[in-house]
Amino acid sequence: MTGPAWFRRGADRELEAELRDHIERLTVDSIARGIEPGEARRRARLEFGGLDQMKDACRDQRAFAFLNGAGQDIRLAFRGLRATPIVTAVALLSLALGIGANTAIFSLVNSLLLRPLPVVEPQRLAFISSPRAISLGPLAPSTAAWSYSVWQQIERRPELFDAAAGWTTARFNLARGGESQFVEGIWASGSFFRTLGVPALLGRTFTEADDQRGGGPDGAVAVVSYRFWQGRLGGSADVIGQRVTVENSPFTIIGVTPRDFFGPDVGRSFDVAMPLGDEPLVRGRESLLDRLFLGVYVVVRLRATQTIASADAALRAVQPQIREATLPALPKPELDRYMTGPQGFLLVPATTGNSTLRGRYERPLVILMGVVVLVLLIACANIANLLLARGAARRHELSVRCALGASSGRLVRQLFAESVVLAIPGATGGMVIAWWGSQLVVRQLSTQTNTVFLDLAPDMRVLAFTATVALVTLLLFGMMPALRNAHVVPMEALKEQGRGPTSDARLRLTSGIVAAQVALSTVLVVAAGLFGRTFASLATRDVGFDRDRVLLVNINAQRAASDSEQRLPLFERIRDAVHVMPGVDAAALSSVTLPALSGGLALIYNVEVEGGAPVPATLLGGVANGYGNAVSPGWFHTLSMPIVAGRDFTRDDRAGSPRVAIVNQSFVRAFLGGGNALGRVMTLTAARDRTWEIVGVVGDSVYATLREPVPPIVYTVLAQAEGPSRMVSSLSLSIRAAGGSPMLLTRSLAAALTAIDPDLTFTFRSLADQVDASLTQERLVATLSMFFGGLALLLGALGLYGVTAYAVSRRRTEIGIRMALGAAPATVVRLVLSRVAVLVGIGAAVGTIVSVWASRFIASLLYGVTPRDPATLAGSVAILAAVGVAAAWLPVRRASRIDPAQVLRES
């Protein structure tokens, strides 16, 4: 508050009058003592001292004096910044980009890693996890998944916790037939909303009464999210009671959840939630509730008196009972491990919710955070340099003001005010850039099968972060020029008038800042190079199959063939029909599509080859020693995978005929030491009484992810599948197009599939897209680090240009004299360029050393390139040198065109 202007001006007038009155009286008294009036006036003024200084000093004593001064400072600052629009614009832009990048990445860190779930007292929530789940590593969810019967046992023991809820996630198909329309779904226990403390925005949430096998009193019910209500249901108020068809079954909508509730999974936003008990309505006899691996996550709410440790102890006390009550039909060794030791209960905090993204993105995000901090430092250096340069240009003005009586504190304050005036819009602009940028990043994370949602609405934590960043930035770039220019010696500055060599100190400071900028830019360019090469190595990695011509169709036949025994024949009919369609070169079925984690399903085995060496389980965090895939004859041909020994599956490999398998070359190396594989016999997990004979060897391919070294893979034939794997409701049809993009086939395929059976539902995806989707994280890190590296280069180039241009203008006289004495323009060019070379050289050297040191932090994210890759380091230095020359080009040209005659006339 600076008070209304008239008030301030009135107070100023009064002050002036009071002080003049004093001088007047002093004069009158002198005259009375017989001093001649002119002389008396002069003495009075001398005795009284500087009127303006006195006014300043008095103003400082007034109420809100500081703010009053600040108001004046800020007005002056605006005027000053308006006077140099280009400098101001560059400074503002660098600042907004720097703060924006930091806020954007922090928003992501915040929403993925830090922010508590939007529920009541999230700090009292805990997951029932297991030591093994926690050790599973980055690809696994934050907590363990239990069978439905384990969940029921916990549900039956309300004395353990204040409340407990179980849920599992699923993608629900809303289409009645034809191409699938997936939404994100949750199957949840009746206690789910009560445990989380989430009320209904509209209608009601479901309760234990609704969570009955086959539906409660209101039948099959569903609660929808705010987003789903607004989006698909049009946000109408009469939505309660409406029907929604999920997986071909009708559900009654009974409630809408609040706007900020996205579910218990961070990185995902649910659309429809339904009681676990309604699951059999959708899946019928194939309900997963009675199977071993439905995968129910369990979240509990601790009592106010409970700690994690005490609740954990109580839970472990009942673990043996729960184990006894839920013993599954597993063979001996697996059964002994069931719910004991590492597979037992372990309670972990659930404040920030469950997430499968967290493990994958935690490290990249932390590294990106480091990257954007460096970018901000470079931006700060730039602004500091710009303000320093402007400060130098205004040295004359400042010295005049100093000579006229402005205190040096006042000058510092005013220079600082300019920084404040820059920082506020800079931070605001940064927030806008961050809002937009972080949304963009989240969109990049989504793939066709995995829609990523993060709540990016800025909360107190983000605002506090941005404010802190802005403040630190302000101190960094604002204080330096302010202090630097505070020591203006009026007389010298007045004499100097912008000529002469007094500003060497400033040049040294500026040069130091620029060298530091070059060093930071080097680090960022090296990082961009390493991440870029990582992505390039992965993207161009030989995956072992033809990704470009293949279309994947995931077909769900659950409704089309309700008799599960009829499904495999139906799938084979579909394959045969598609195989002869025009434009189709080959078609084959498989249970797994590659890369498996991108396709959503992986088969894992623990394989023993008779007479072969045992192979330890090292895959997927130590759960298996081999991967599997069940395919139809012709699958290898469809994906252009070579059969290097033996034969492909044929139609004669059917149920009842001897069980056969095909393995890849990596399998032969790992299990058979590279020897002959054909005719060898092996057993696969959990079925030690059955054996498979190896009849063929195929070329190697990637399996789970592109990063993984080529793993051992066992292929079995779909026709020989037994038990539950024979009753699969969905399979993938891989189709190789005869020519052109495989996506062109989708329309005719959709027609053909619907013609075969209108109840079939399916999704299309090109194999290339699925491979790409597995590189989402790497692509994002590479793109962002290259963007920030480029930004750093741009800012560094601006800094270099500025300091070179300034140096040239400083040495104009010297250069002029040299040229007059016969120096050739080439000599002048060398003179200026050598300066740039020294700055870039020092900066790049320091930057390289820092990069080599810092590379250890990113080593785990790299692929196909060593952290200290000499080519990347050399390339980065070369890029910086090129940018240095480019930045120096204009000033150098100007220097070489200095007209000696004119310079000599001037001096």
Next chain:
Amino acid sequence: MNAPKSDLPQGTLDMLLLQTVALGPIHGYGIAQRLQQISRDAVQVQQGSLYPALHRLENRGLLASTWKPSDTGRDAKFYRLTPTGKAQLKAETANWARLTEAIRLILRTADGGAL
């Protein structure tokens, strides 16, 4: 210029100003004059610190001011003590007395002691 002038000890200017104004409404120039007379030129009040000090005291509510006609025929700004100012002056005078007495005692002890 006879006796060497000493600077005012920190914080005493405010007290002197309050004491001076306590004698009746007075303008800035008058205060400067009176201070000089009372202290017989021994204490020099820098012109530079007089007005800021007056404004500070006014701002803290210890002094109040009004503009009224003065001997020169023009309006001048007259300062007077507020009740708060009166209380403050009393407190500071008492404080000052205690302090000077203490210093006097210390000095006397030092004089008569081992030194």
